[in-house]
Amino acid sequence: MPKVEEIANYAQTSAQNIGIKKFDIYGSSVDDTSVEVFQGEPKQVEASNRSTVIVRVWNQDNLVGVTTTTDVDSLGIELALKTAYEASHFGVKDNIPDFSPEAKAKTPEIKSEPVSPAPAATLIEKLISAEKTLMDAHPAIVAVPYNGMSQQDVNRFYLNSEGALRQESRSYASIYLYTKTEQEGKKPRSAGSYKVSQSLDGLDIDGCLKEATEKTLSHLDYKPIKSGQYQVVFSPRAFLSLLGAFSNLYNAQNILDKQSLSTPDSLGKQIASSGLSVYDDALHPGNVSAETFDGEGTPTRRVPIIEKGILTGFLHSTGTAKRMNAQPTGNANLGAKVTVSPNYYHVVGEETSGESYSLETVENVVYIDNLQALHAGVNALQGSFSLPFDGWLVNHGELTSIDSATVAGDFLKVLQSIIFVESEAEITPRGVCPRVWIDKLSITGE
Known part of the structure; x- marks a missing residue:
């Protein structure tokens, strides 16, 4: 992917030629290598490069048009700007989105250097070894039908016509192992584990094996439970x-759409035990896939949701924050419609x-x-x-x-x-x- 400065330069040139004064662009690309194995042999090996670029254009009447493309060269960006400009004449007239007021604010600094990917053959070798170790752990474990190891390189950028420029890269690797057991006179039982790390070298394969083994064996001697x-x-x-299944409780977009268990007046109310606090913390050190800005260019941060049982905050995009007289929180996803979603939970037990x-x-x-x-x-x-x-x-x-x-x-x-x-x-x-x-x-x- 070209550097964000290059994309910004030819986007600005194309916009001037078309007569566009206001636009923004968010893009991401993912290089992914993943493997699966079965009974000691490679089952699937896949390598892909996926790119998505979302372009928004505001016309003279301040209506917005949105389009997507996979091309980030000058021709692709120019065509996307033209298409979005044409679409802007059919844009919605209520709650028109705008640039984030924090699109040029300083983003947090986190150490996340891209890591050179290992060959697919290395992934296969490690996964075959893990499968064998798991099947040798107990005679009842007859297969590991669901397994996989992957590594990804992710690049993201955001820019707008007012001079906002953001770009970041990160890498991570993951493994999952899910077993199947067979015992005479008993139902098949399954259990698994999933681990993720910033690099293949740092991936806790032994921990994944241990967790999957212990959980599988703990389910062998099952018994019914009385209702x-x-x-x-x-x-x-x-x-x-x-908590994620009921995220509408603190999702500002759901609340404004009246698709929530909360209302705008719910802030400050006791909704949980005083022993519970919940934060959305994209920058927590445990978050391997931490992002420093959202789809609108707003810096991510630690957002209090529930503090000692009291609902203290909602997750916002720029649009929801404006409508609710709040600040954007770095939880926006750019698309045909701006949506809101949590980044990374941090649940804390309070002393009581x-x-x-x-x-x-x-x-x-x-x-x-x-x-x-x-x-x-x-x-x-x-x-x-x-x-x-x-x-x-x-x-x-x-x-x-x-x-x-x-x-x-x-x-x-x-x-x-x-x-x-x-x-x-x-x-x-x-x-x-x-x-x-x-x-x-x-x-x-x-």
Whole structure:
């Protein structure tokens, strides 16, 4: 991809020739190499380069036209500017988007140097070795049907006609392993692990193997569970999945569209236990894919969402911030319509005078490790969910895998029913979070 200064120069020249005075451009390119294996042989090897450039043009009537292209050379940018200008005559007249007031503000400095990619043969070799190690761990593990290792180089830029220029690059590698077991007279069981790092050399393959093995073996001797009300502990990944499924609670665009559990007046209200705080923190050191600016060029930052149970902030784009008399937060995604989404969660347990809990001492507690079917089992507008899960029944530190079961509840009631948030947090690809204890939830067994 050309340097952002080069793109800005020929974009400005093309805009002057066409008669365009106001425009902005956001682009990204991804070089991706990924491999999969099966029974010691390469199953799939894929290399790709994907580029997306989004161009917005404002005409004399301040209406906006948007187009996309994959070409960032002078001819491609010129054609995109012309197309967006023509489309601007059909632009919306309500809540017209504008440049971010922070598009030229200084972005945070983070160390993220691109790493030279390893050959695909190296990825295959490492993944075949990991598959063999996992299958040799126990006779019941007969396959690792879902596996993959990949490395990506990502380049992003933003510029506008008022002189904003931003560009950043980063690299990361990832691995996932998901097993399948077979035992006579028992159902097949599965478990897995996913790890990500800034480079292949730093990728915790051994940790991925250990986690996948331990979880798989822990599910072999499963038992049914009686339906009823149980005290529940969410693993970090499970709680973050639930938090993401109900992101309309703090998404300003959803709130303005009246597709949310919140309203503009919800700020300052107690919506959760005082032991819970939640931040959107794109720049957290645990975020391997940290981005320093969003699709509108706004610098990313740590955004308080819930502090000691009180809803203290929404995630904003420039447009939603203007309509709600707030500041953009660096959560905008540019497209035909500007959307808002979280970057990277940071969940914190606050000290309270309440009782502390431990899996080593409790009785008859359900520990939920992984929630499934979130696309089907969540009603985000009503706040309800009913989801299958992988987990264990815990008694004094002893974990017994639970046969097929679902957990159901109301998300706002879950937040209010938090009785303990552990102090030790786990870094996951989606965020940093400790285990979260819930007073009572409905569990339905087979």
